[in-house]
Amino acid sequence: xxASDSPSAAPILDVVGVTKRFGTFTAVDAVNFGVRDGxxxxxxxxxxxxxxxxxxxxxxxxxxxxxxxxxxxxVINDLPPNQRPTCMVFQSLALFPxxxxxxxxxxxxxIRGQSSGERRTRAWELLKLLHLDPHRYYDKNIAQCSGGERxxxxxxxxxAYDPEILFFDEPLSALDARLRKLxxxxxxxxxxxxxxxxxxxxxxxxxxxVMSDRVAILRAGGIxxxxxxxEIYASPKNAFVAEFMGEVNLLPVTGGGDSTGAWDTxxxxxxxxxxxxxxxxxxxxxxxxxESLRFLRPGExxxxxxxxxxxxxxxxxxxxQYHVEVAPGHTLTVERLRxxxxxxxxxxxxxxxxxxxxxxx
Amino acid sequence: xxxxxxxxxxxADASGSSLFGALAALPFGALMLFGFVAPLLCVVWFGFMPxxxxxxxxxxxxxxxxxxFQQTYFKSILWSLGLAGLTVVCLLVIxxxxxxxxxxxxxxxxxxxxxxxxxxxxxxxxIRLFGWVIGFMKNGVVGGTLATLFDAQVDSLLYNIxxxxxxxxxxxLPFMLxxxxxxxxxxxxxxxxxxFDLGASRWQVFRKVDLPLSLPGVLxxxxxxxxxxxxxxxxxxxxxxxKVVTIAADIESEFTYAQNWxxxxxxxxxxxxxxxxxxxxxxxxxxxxxxLGKKRD
Amino acid sequence: xxxxxxxxxxxxxxxxxxxxxxxxxLLCIIVASLSKRRFFSFPYPSEQITFKWYQDALNSPxxxxxxxxxxxxxxxxxxxxVLIGFFAALAYARYRWRxxxxxxxxxxxxxxxPQSVLGLALLMWxxxxxITPAWWTAVIGHTVWITPITTLIISIxxxxxxxxxxxxxRDLGASRWQILRKITxxxxxxxxxSATCFAVLLSWGNFALSLFTTGADSALPEWLYxxxxxxxxxxxxxxxxxxxxxxxxxxxxxxxxxxxxxxxTRRLTAAPE
Numbered sequence: 035x036x037a038s039d040s041p042s043a044a045p046i047l048d049v050v051g052v053t054k055r056f057g058t059f060t061a062v063d064a065v066n067f068g069v070r071d072g073x074x075x076x077x078x079x080x081x082x083x084x085x086x087x088x089x090x091x092x093x094x095x096x097x098x099x100x101x102x103x104x105x106x107x108x109v110i111n112d113l114p115p116n117q118r119p120t121c122m123v124f125q126s127l128a129l130f131p132x133x134x135x136x137x138x139x140x141x142x143x144x145i146r147g148q149s150s151g152e153r154r155t156r157a158w159e160l161l162k163l164l165h166l167d168p169h170r171y172y173d174k175n176i177a178q179c180s181g182g183e184r185x186x187x188x189x190x191x192x193x194a195y196d197p198e199i200l201f202f203d204e205p206l207s208a209l210d211a212r213l214r215k216l217x218x219x220x221x222x223x224x225x226x227x228x229x230x231x232x233x234x235x236x237x238x239x240x241x242x243x244v245m246s247d248r249v250a251i252l253r254a255g256g257i258x259x260x261x262x263x264x265e266i267y268a269s270p271k272n273a274f275v276a277e278f279m280g281e282v283n284l285l286p287v288t289g290g291g292d293s294t295g296a297w298d299t300x301x302x303x304x305x306x307x308x309x310x311x312x313x314x315x316x317x318x319x320x321x322x323x324x325e326s327l328r329f330l331r332p333g334e335x336x337x338x339x340x341x342x343x344x345x346x347x348x349x350x351x352x353x354x355q356y357h358v359e360v361a362p363g364h365t366l367t368v369e370r371l372r373x374x375x376x377x378x379x380x381x382x383x384x385x386x387x388x389x390x391x392x393x394x395x
Numbered sequence: 396x397x398x399x400x401x402x403x404x405x406x407a408d409a410s411g412s413s414l415f416g417a418l419a420a421l422p423f424g425a426l427m428l429f430g431f432v433a434p435l436l437c438v439v440w441f442g443f444m445p446x447x448x449x450x451x452x453x454x455x456x457x458x459x460x461x462x463x464f465q466q467t468y469f470k471s472i473l474w475s476l477g478l479a480g481l482t483v484v485c486l487l488v489i490x491x492x493x494x495x496x497x498x499x500x501x502x503x504x505x506x507x508x509x510x511x512x513x514x515x516x517x518x519x520x521x522i523r524l525f526g527w528v529i530g531f532m533k534n535g536v537v538g539g540t541l542a543t544l545f546d547a548q549v550d551s552l553l554y555n556i557x558x559x560x561x562x563x564x565x566x567x568l569p570f571m572l573x574x575x576x577x578x579x580x581x582x583x584x585x586x587x588x589x590x591f592d593l594g595a596s597r598w599q600v601f602r603k604v605d606l607p608l609s610l611p612g613v614l615x616x617x618x619x620x621x622x623x624x625x626x627x628x629x630x631x632x633x634x635x636x637x638k639v640v641t642i643a644a645d646i647e648s649e650f651t652y653a654q655n656w657x658x659x660x661x662x663x664x665x666x667x668x669x670x671x672x673x674x675x676x677x678x679x680x681x682x683x684x685x686x687l688g689k690k691r692d
Numbered sequence: 693x694x695x696x697x698x699x700x701x702x703x704x705x706x707x708x709x710x711x712x713x714x715x716x717x718l719l720c721i722i723v724a725s726l727s728k729r730r731f732f733s734f735p736y737p738s739e740q741i742t743f744k745w746y747q748d749a750l751n752s753p754x755x756x757x758x759x760x761x762x763x764x765x766x767x768x769x770x771x772x773x774v775l776i777g778f779f780a781a782l783a784y785a786r787y788r789w790r791x792x793x794x795x796x797x798x799x800x801x802x803x804x805x806p807q808s809v810l811g812l813a814l815l816m817w818x819x820x821x822x823i824t825p826a827w828w829t830a831v832i833g834h835t836v837w838i839t840p841i842t843t844l845i846i847s848i849x850x851x852x853x854x855x856x857x858x859x860x861x862r863d864l865g866a867s868r869w870q871i872l873r874k875i876t877x878x879x880x881x882x883x884x885x886s887a888t889c890f891a892v893l894l895s896w897g898n899f900a901l902s903l904f905t906t907g908a909d910s911a912l913p914e915w916l917y918x919x920x921x922x923x924x925x926x927x928x929x930x931x932x933x934x935x936x937x938x939x940x941x942x943x944x945x946x947x948x949x950x951x952x953x954x955x956x957t958r959r960l961t962a963a964p965e
Binding site for chain 3: 093094095114115116117118120121122124125126127128130131132141142144145146191192195
């Protein structure tokens with residue numbers, strides 16, 4: 035993340051040691067991070083990681099038990115949501131069902147006491163920006179809008195508030211995959227176009243990777259890693275982050291003092307060459323992506339080789355995924371191109387040292 | 396809530412909900428304090444005043460309670476509780492199939508039946524009971540019809556105990572039907588289907604699935620009907636003549652004809668105590684909020 | 693769910709039977725109210741059908757007064773019980789606060805209470821306070837009994853509301869009061885309308901509470917009761933039918949006003965320029 039630091043990207047939001055406890059349960063544990071002006075920042079975590087609680091504190095619906103939330107250097111811990119210059123798009127979107135599309139968008143302007151003419155002009159602009167023809171949509175009932183249209187109305191309403199930071203509580207999660215992809219792209223475009231700071235929360239790392247400038251990965255109330263999506267993909271900090279990114283192989287290895295390690299599969303112990311030295315007796319996880327594994331032809335050279343039994347194969351379109359067994363109960367996932375398809379039941383599996391990484395468990 | 400995480404419900408502190416909740420409950424609380432709690436305390440206190448007096452500030456005495464146990468008031472209490480129990484049983488038998496049909500079988504027809512029955516709630520109980528009088532009296536609609544059709548001479552069918560029960564069953568039917576239908580609606584269809592699929596018979600599904608899962612509805616309905624019919628006064632008077640004196644009628648006559656307010660108060664206190672015990676024992680066993688459908692906190 | 697044709701027919705027949713028995717007394721009353729003879733006997737020849745009793749009832753200033761009193765009581769009861777019930781429903785279903793669970797348990801208590809005893813208790817309480825019971829004391833009695841019902845009806849609607857709606861309004865800058873006026877109130881309006889209907893109708897037909905709390909004034913159900921227990925009078929069924937018609941009229945008027953109002957506001961919002 036050091037690479038992306040530049041003086042112009044000053045933090046707009048600073049989260050310093052923020053903690054939230056519910057009774058004895060700590061939902062968010064001393065979290066630190068900063069969101070930079072004009073960036074698309076995403077908090078990712080599985081359910082139970084505390085991301086929703088964190089978000090609710092950032093928008094003012096919960097108060098931190100301790101720590102500070104600073105907006106442009108000013109502590110806003112005690113500021114109620116209606117006095118914060120930030121705004122959120124809710125998971126349920128929270129569109130007001132008794133108001134028309136136009137009136138929903140105008141709501142924050144009406145609260146601010148703008149005249150109906152001004153409000154209407156602004157709502158008209160925003161609907162256009164979000165590809166909703168105002169002639170058709172301004173008077174439309176919320177109930178008559180499709181899922182995608184509602185997303186746009188919710189975004190228009192939030193933009194009408196003209197917030198310094200726009201928060202999102204996984205609003206796209208209820209949509210089908212195709213629409214979600216489309217709206218992800220639109221969201222990114224709007225963020226670039228408006229130059230607003232977006233702070234997005236989701237459980238899908240894939241979604242985060244597509245849209246974000248930077249991503250923070252949460253686990254059990256704490257942040258595991260922050261960085262650009264490609265940084266995180268290239269060098270996950272630990273096994274949790276690696277596993278969260280998708281299907282990966284993580285082999286538990288015990289160090290042998292030099293660049294070798296042992297993988298105890300119960301039945302037999304395999305000696306493996308490691309990409310880095312590991313002190314004797316220390317346990318780590320060896321990360322190998324499924325596409326880095328290959329079936330060796332007789333005589334082929336590889337950094338590591340392991341005999342396996344092929345259990346079954348699944349078609350992923352252009353690629354084929356294999357589940358292979360090293361020892362009973364210890365399986366690996368292999369992904370190869372369709373051209374390299376094998377029908378054997380026994381094979382030798384190999385990978386290069388450079389394609390593997392040692393991670394903390 | 397929005398998160399599927401095992402996070403407790405968000406606390407109320409940030410939105411100041413706590414203060415507003417108490418504030419919003421205030422008018423209701425004041426109303427109940429003035430119009431419910433205070434009058435009841437008044438009744439309880441009055442029960443300890445010397446008989447046949449109208450002033451509240453005298454030395455307390457147990458004389459009224461002594462009178463109650465010496466005389467035959469326990470009879471009217473037993474009558475009231477007995478009739479109420481009988482009404483509950485009759486209504487359970489009558490309403491369960493109908494409630495089941497409303498919740499699980501009828502589609503458009505369900506709202507028709509619901510409206511048809513709910514509408515009757517708004518017609519004064521007296522008027523509806525009086526309809527039975529016209530139906531059952533000598534030369535009434537029933538008697539007259541039988542006489543014309545079969546030439547049978549029917550005397551008045553009124554003024555007996557079955558008619559009183561009929562009146563109570565009739566008046567309190569909606570109070571049983573709607574909670575029951577709500578309760579049965581909460582039984583998931585798939586659970587019933589799964590039970591059938593696993594080889595249970597119709598009766599077994601009823602016993603093992605429907606009944607236990609709709610129990611909150613059964614309980615609420617029974618409780619409502621029991622309390623309301625135990626305090627009933629009009630049915631026994633309009634349909635029953637003076638055949639049976641219920642406790643509510645006893646209380647009323649102490650206040651009106653006998654002008655013995657302290658005795659009436661003591662009777663009321665006793666009666667309130669009895670019904671409160673029943674209600675609290677039953678209510679302590681389950682959460683009403685579950686019946687309303689949303690499980691939060 | 694799998695329901696066979698026979699089952700559906702069987703249950704429908706049963707429902708029909710219950711409804712028939714259920715409406716039998718009302719039919720009896722209508723039949724009786726049209727009979728010319730002073731002592732009702734069934735069947736009577738068609739030439740004896742008359743609207744005389746209705747005329748008598750409508751021309752009677754005394755009965756008009758009972759109608760008036762019942763109407764006043766019902767109107768005020770509905771107003772107070774819906775007003776108080778609205779806030780109580782917020783406390784019941786919307787806000788999280790410390791006493792909430794206790795509050796939820798206690799709200800329904802007056803409903804589980806014999807009305808006649810409650811009426812007597814109020815009578816003594818008013819006596820203690822040196823208040824002479826009159827029609828307006830009955831409003832208090834009715835409100836005590838009906839507010840838990842309106843609270844419950846509005847609560848059911850309030851439960852259905854997404855918490856996020858109020859949060860979103862707050863997030864968009866609205867104050868407590870603005871949220872209440874612009875979001876909560878309009879969204880709970882349907883519940884409040886049905887609560888109003890319930891309150892009007894329950895108050896209109898209520899007898900047990902009125903009996904003890906109206907004092908020298910007398911509501912319609914009381915008058916009917918007094919006549920019923922002293923023997924048959926041909927005026928009673930006619931007034932009974934009129935009372936039912938009155939209740940229906942009240943609800944129709946209420947719904948028309950609401951529908952008209954809604955159409956008006958929709959027209960207003962539809963034409964912003």
